[in-house]
């Protein structure tokens with residue numbers, strides 16, 4: 001299990017914001033994505049900057065968590 005630098009901030013009663021940096025799943029942390037397209041009689045591989053992480057290979061993941069505690073009747 002990889003250690004993650006997670007910060008959880010309490011926003012309000014029962015409401016939390018969790019933030020952590022993770023490797024971009026779209027490019028597997030490389031920052032670039034290969035696109036293969038058919039051009040006439042062959043295929044052309046194009047390397048482009050990943051649109052999800054903008055080429056950094058990492059993304060900041062934010063999770064808003066709502067906690068509600070209710071009685072069971």
Ligand SMILES: [Zn+2]
Pocket residue numbers: 024025026027028029030031032050051052053054055056057058
């Ligand atoms: Zn990416």
